[in-house]
Amino acid sequence: KNEVEQSPQNLTAQEGEFITINCSYSVGISALHWLQQHPGGGIVSLFMLSSGKKKHGRLIATINIQEKHSSLHITASHPRDSAVYICAVYNTDKLIFGTGTRLQVFP
């Protein structure tokens, strides 16, 4: 069992839908990272957070340290949001990655 679990593994949505991707972890962490990986491989950092909530455009990330859980929300989803979303946690200065959630948004 991975120390960082994401759900769902695959997600399809219609343009405009509200998307939620979940991340649960079983280790102590100092921060959590949400990453976006587009086809072709490049990874972009979306958020790094250690408490509460962060918002950037249509993206919102929340974390509940007590419950060891984080969510990434996408409002008004768009086909260009199609990517793999990866949750990673900092544990003793190492990043531990989830396997990712593949999102496809159709027009």
Added chain:
Amino acid sequence: ETGVTQTPRHLVMGMTNKKSLKCEQHLGHNAMYWYKQSAKKPLELMFVYNFKEQTENNSVPSRFSPECPNSSHLFLHLHTLQPEDSALYLCASSRAAGVGTGGSQYFGPGTRLLVL
């Protein structure tokens, strides 16, 4: 564009070849990382360099040999690889190693490697 570049983007090599992957960061960072991403598996940390010194070798086979001549450049030298080494190899950088001092990691686009 994240400020981290990798070359080549794609590489096909035979098991007896020797090749090198290159990573360059233009962010003024002091820590650089090599990751391996295989299909359906989480990213695996391979090596960490902090201020040009290797601080992490995550039990990587010796057929992978990293080199960090300065804080802006990182190489991964490959020799006598196996087909199971085929994967996406990602480079990343941060201000320094460790989240307490390092902040976010910035990733390059990766090199997709196929070993025949």
